[in-house]
Amino acid sequence: MNKKSTRNILLITALAAVSVLSACGGGNDKNNAGTNTGGGNTSGGNAGKEVTLRLFSNLPDRKSGQGLAEQMVIDNYVKENPNVKIDIETLAEEPFKNKLKAYMASNEALDVTMVHGGAELNTLVQAGYVKELDPKEYEGDKYKFLPGVYKSFTFNDKLYGLPRNSDYEVIYYNKKLFDDNGIKIPTTYAELLEAGKQFRAKGIEPMSMNGKDLWSFAAFFQDLVERVSGDQNLMLDAVAKKKSFTSDENFTKAAELLAQARDTKLFQESFMTADYGASQNLFTQGRAAMWYMGSWEAGMATNDKLPEDFRNNVNVLRFPVVEGGKGKDTDLLAWNGGGYSLVSSSKHPEEAKKFFDYMMSADQWAKIVWDTGAAVPAQKYELSGKESELQKQLTDVLTGATSTAGAIALDSGTPKFKDDAQNVFGKFFAGGSTPEQLLAELQKAAETQ
Amino acid sequence: MQKVFNNKLAIFLFVFPGILLFALTFLVPIVLSGYYSFRDTLSPGTPSAFIGFANYTELLFHDSRFWLALRNAVLLGLGFILIQHPIAIFFAIMLDRLGGKAEKWFRTIFFIPCVISVVVISKMWLSLLDPTFGAFNKMLDSLGLGFLKHAWLGDSSTALVSMLFILIWAGFGWGLLFYYAGLKGIPDDMYEAASLDGASGFRLHWRITVPLLSPVITVQITLAMITALKQMETVFLTTNGGPGDSTQFLAVYLYNKAFSASQYGYANAISILFIVVCLLATYLSNKLTRSDATEF
Numbered sequence: 001m002n003k004k005s006t007r008n009i010l011l012i013t014a015l016a017a018v019s020v021l022s023a024c025g026g027g028n029d030k031n032n033a034g035t036n037t038g039g040g041n042t043s044g045g046n047a048g049k050e051v052t053l054r055l056f057s058n059l060p061d062r063k064s065g066q067g068l069a070e071q072m073v074i075d076n077y078v079k080e081n082p083n084v085k086i087d088i089e090t091l092a093e094e095p096f097k098n099k100l101k102a103y104m105a106s107n108e109a110l111d112v113t114m115v116h117g118g119a120e121l122n123t124l125v126q127a128g129y130v131k132e133l134d135p136k137e138y139e140g141d142k143y144k145f146l147p148g149v150y151k152s153f154t155f156n157d158k159l160y161g162l163p164r165n166s167d168y169e170v171i172y173y174n175k176k177l178f179d180d181n182g183i184k185i186p187t188t189y190a191e192l193l194e195a196g197k198q199f200r201a202k203g204i205e206p207m208s209m210n211g212k213d214l215w216s217f218a219a220f221f222q223d224l225v226e227r228v229s230g231d232q233n234l235m236l237d238a239v240a241k242k243k244s245f246t247s248d249e250n251f252t253k254a255a256e257l258l259a260q261a262r263d264t265k266l267f268q269e270s271f272m273t274a275d276y277g278a279s280q281n282l283f284t285q286g287r288a289a290m291w292y293m294g295s296w297e298a299g300m301a302t303n304d305k306l307p308e309d310f311r312n313n314v315n316v317l318r319f320p321v322v323e324g325g326k327g328k329d330t331d332l333l334a335w336n337g338g339g340y341s342l343v344s345s346s347k348h349p350e351e352a353k354k355f356f357d358y359m360m361s362a363d364q365w366a367k368i369v370w371d372t373g374a375a376v377p378a379q380k381y382e383l384s385g386k387e388s389e390l391q392k393q394l395t396d397v398l399t400g401a402t403s404t405a406g407a408i409a410l411d412s413g414t415p416k417f418k419d420d421a422q423n424v425f426g427k428f429f430a431g432g433s434t435p436e437q438l439l440a441e442l443q444k445a446a447e448t449q
Numbered sequence: 450m451q452k453v454f455n456n457k458l459a460i461f462l463f464v465f466p467g468i469l470l471f472a473l474t475f476l477v478p479i480v481l482s483g484y485y486s487f488r489d490t491l492s493p494g495t496p497s498a499f500i501g502f503a504n505y506t507e508l509l510f511h512d513s514r515f516w517l518a519l520r521n522a523v524l525l526g527l528g529f530i531l532i533q534h535p536i537a538i539f540f541a542i543m544l545d546r547l548g549g550k551a552e553k554w555f556r557t558i559f560f561i562p563c564v565i566s567v568v569v570i571s572k573m574w575l576s577l578l579d580p581t582f583g584a585f586n587k588m589l590d591s592l593g594l595g596f597l598k599h600a601w602l603g604d605s606s607t608a609l610v611s612m613l614f615i616l617i618w619a620g621f622g623w624g625l626l627f628y629y630a631g632l633k634g635i636p637d638d639m640y641e642a643a644s645l646d647g648a649s650g651f652r653l654h655w656r657i658t659v660p661l662l663s664p665v666i667t668v669q670i671t672l673a674m675i676t677a678l679k680q681m682e683t684v685f686l687t688t689n690g691g692p693g694d695s696t697q698f699l700a701v702y703l704y705n706k707a708f709s710a711s712q713y714g715y716a717n718a719i720s721i722l723f724i725v726v727c728l729l730a731t732y733l734s735n736k737l738t739r740s741d742a743t744e745f
Contacts, residue, residue, distance in 0.1 A: 098708040105492040105713070123711045127495040205581065211603070212689060269580035272603030272692040287581075419710035423514075423694060430692025431605040 051351045052085040056103065056113040058096035058338075065299030066165075069369040073359050084351060093276055094213065104129040110343045111352035112359075115161050117152025117337050118411030119418055125155050130341040131349075133159045137357075144362040144380040149336045151406050162360050163336035163378040165369070168295045168404070169219050169319065170397060176313040177204060177289040187329070189227070189257060189322045196266040199289050205268035208288035210279040212272065214422035216292055217429060218410040220261075223319045223333050224254040226405070230326025235409040238446060239417065245443040255435030257322060262429055272430045284310055290317070295398070296338070299374040301390035316393040332401035335408050336378050417449035479724065486718035491711045504718035515719065518690075518697040519726065525613055525698070526677035526730070529624075530670055533617045537624035538662070542654060544625070545632045556629070563622035571686035574615045578602050602688055605695035612696045616683060620676065624669065631665035632658065667738040674730040678723070699723055 055074070059067035067090070074086050091099055097120060103110060104127050115121045115130065124130045138145060146166070153161040178185055178195075181202055186192040196206035210216050225235045229250035237243040238251070245251050261267070268274065268288055283291035284306050291297075301311050318329040340359065346352045359365050366377035373388045376398060387395070410418050424441040427433055433441075453459050481493075486504055490497030508515050544555055562570065577585050580600040589597050601611040639657055648656060659666075681700035684690060690697040690705065703723065707716035 098704075101492065101708045101711065119711075123491055127492050212691065214691070269600050270583075270603055272600065273575055273579075273688060415709065415711035419705060423691075426691045427605070427693030430603060430608070430695070 050083050051348045052087055053111040053348060053352055053355055055086055055088045056110050057088060057090045058093055058114050060090040060092050064303045064305060066374045069372050069374045072368050073364045077355055077358050107345045109345045109347050111346040111348060112340055112356050113343055115339055115341045117339060119415045121161060122155055123415055125160050129344055130160050131344050135159045142361050146378055146380060149378040152336055153339060161339045161341035163339040164365055165296055165338055166376045166378050167337045168332050168334035169223060171317040172291045172293060173315055173317050174286060174289050174313050175315050186320050189320050192320050193260055193264050196264055200265055205288040207266050207290040207292060208279040208283040209267040209271040209292060210274055210276045212275045214426050215410055217425035218421060219408060220292060221258055222409045224257050226331055227322040227327035228253045228325040232403050232405045236407060236412050239409050239413045241446055245439045251439050255438050259435050286310055295394050296375045298376060298391050298394050301388040302373040314390055316397060318397060328402055330400055330402040332404050334404040335406055414449045417445055420445035482717045482720050485714050486721050488714045490714045492713045504715050508718055514694050514697060517694050518699045518702045521697060522678045522699050525616060525680060526674045528613045528617050529673035529677055533621055533624055534669060537621060538628050541625050541628035541632055544629055559625050560622040562619050567682040568686060570619055571683050575687055578611060603692060605692045608688060608692060608695045627665055627669055631662045635661045670738055671731055671734045674734050675727060678727055
């Protein structure tokens, strides 16, 4: 090799290295949401100085559902405040949670971030990463928050974030698959398992489950515990060590029912490796008859990327009652999980607060998310008359609820409890441990949290 | 030139940036990790208390998940050494003999899995092994082996074996390439001389190729152990250590403890033990495979 070609190779390598480095610096999944739209606004005088706010969100799909709603709020704000640019970074659920902790660890200067209430937010609060809010500021007609929605955002009587949605678990089902196969829509747990057997016999996956993420199992179990005992607080109390998983027969019964779901193969065959997206795809492509998921998926009915046949047939089912159980089908596993918080290390605290307040006002996020059919807000909303059938059913489930849980048990303990308990459910579903083992290990997880 | 190399200041100026970079990216984090491993912190900056060796005693004496993760890593390392490498050596020899255009073709084909992104590989195997629409189960069906159909990655009795298979498959190209390069360094006249003496086939390779490849094999075994211990991406993307803990690996476990379970201090204790285990593995594999390099 002569000198010249050696030099060329070195040069090319150096260039490649530099471009790789600069690519790293650029960050992924970032898109400049708030491109300045008000052409020549400098003459406005009151435009203020240019600021760029950073928003971190778990809604990567900006074209439909809640991602679109969030984007619309941002666009509205940028239009009214041409001096503000909003840089948004989005990641899917699980990567989002992990990266947020990494951001917390490095005290990254975000301005506003999406947060999950309960254990997740508690970690951020303890690290001092999010700002305390004054609940008095958010009273009244501008915000219209429903009563009791601050529960999972309040720690030591201090408020650290605002919920964006009312979350509750339902069973979405594909009516056409039920009708075409002559299968009865279940109202009891036994009927649910029976429907599962019939679907399986016809080669259709009965219920889609995001087993890789594991938290759905815990929610499913909490639903069963409530249906057996009629007590919304039983599982929460057990996590808080006020009751015991192993000495209450309601838990034993619920764990046996859970084992039935596993043993009759109620969930799709690949449920243990299916993440959120995979379980959703299976359902929306009409390959699974049911999907156990939260009310935040209301947008499925209006998402034009999904098959029309599916959109016309998606319906909502309350979690069925259990024979001999004390719970009613109107007892709802509802809580306020997702929301937004202000970040302490924000470089533009005033501008950030202004944007945050704007976003949380009733005529922005809450209204848009309802009007677009993306989710059920945590604020009072009026029916516009243009709701999708799915939304109306979801509203019925919420307004017809005779009791609500207020929190999801998995999130009511420490993050360590959550990790341990999820692992216990994973073992139960894939390894085939007994109901007794499940309860003993849950008890251990609660004790060592 | 000589003058420059005698100038202490020049030496310092040239070497300092490198040392600084090394210190900042390797030494400081390790020291910090050690510091946090003695505390019960949620993340750097959160209030924390000094808890001595509590994290370590918990890990070593009460945490079965840690030992399971370590066992899986050792199994993977053994899988690399006992399954992947012999096959890689075999194919390297075949490839070396092939010659001409075919050699180039096959070399490329074998190396393809190594160029594909880990994410793609993970998603590909998830689909291939899917119990409902996966090609693997379909293939079993068409061979009349339908009774073997299985949720390969979703059942804790088969998840680890499937995972090891994927990892061994994915790393095969690298092993092959190393051995192939090693083979190219063995002069042809060695073989000519040996075959004149009457050696042939398997004997020829057992007596000549393997001993002469031994420096490569030594390096490869060390690398295999380290790769196995560090295994993260594929596991994280396919099963995330599940179902249960059946495919748990050290790095995944560490990551989940730090970021999902918010036990940052504990995770740092794992990372310190992790370093110790890696050093130990390197030391052992060097010790066991040490032989005087054959000169030729």
